[in-house]
Amino acid sequence: MADQSGQLETFFPYRLAVAAEGFSRSLSEVYGAENGLSREEWRLLFLLAGETEVTSTELARRTTLDKVQVSRASQRLADKGLITGQVAPQDRRLRVYRCTDAGRALFDALLPRVDARAKSILDQLPAEDRAALTRGLTALLAALGQAARN
Template identity: 65%
Template sequence: MQDDTPDLEAFFPYRLAIAAENFSRNLLDVYGREFGLSREEWRLIYLLAREEQITSLELSNRTTLDRVQVSRASQRLEDKGLITRSVAPEDRRLKLYACTDQGRALFQAIFPKVQARTKEVLDRMTPEGRTALNDGLKALSDAMNEHPV
């Protein structure tokens, strides 16, 4: 029997997932090891530090985290005094999330280090490679947005 399945290493979804995971792990070294945040906590802090308030639905949609992951990460962040959570008055099924001053200060301490690590990794690529990557990611996102699941 002939197997027409391509090698896993040549399968685009696999390659994309591996590259994204490796990049994410590299950044986790900064916000995780240096600041004690999980990937999910970092994603929430990143969004919340830049907004006045966000609903639980918005957080789920903008972070690729499901409701359970948002709930658990936000509970840990609230326990650390980095965010607040409250019930949305217009829809009691939703929660409102906001960053505390302590959370914003932590974000301000972490973000330059994450940016520096990102630059360090991307600088290993040629300028042409970075341009191709940016163009390819935009094209992929545009294609996915044209036909959302």
């Protein structure tokens, strides 16, 4: 077996995770510092602000959070008056969540600032690299979807 010590920094999955974590952490400074939102809460709010209603199962699937994370983050958002959650009438194991007017207003106020932070990071890349990154992420997500279907 080949010696793998000291190669973590060149291991693609590790590098991708570090980049994603760093990018996410930088964005969380915008919505977290002044508004006390966690990354999980921001993901839920982001999704719910664009939908009429979303079930707990759909939130978990679309945000890549597990059911416990969705449950805890949604409870915190509900406690802050940013979303509502009701037991689904067709399936009592599910909850149906909706964004409140206050939640939508907060999201609408934060999104331009979060977008500006993301843009400021990405603008440090040459345009050619940004385009390559976008193409690469699109291709990687497609490959992951294909692998999941196989």
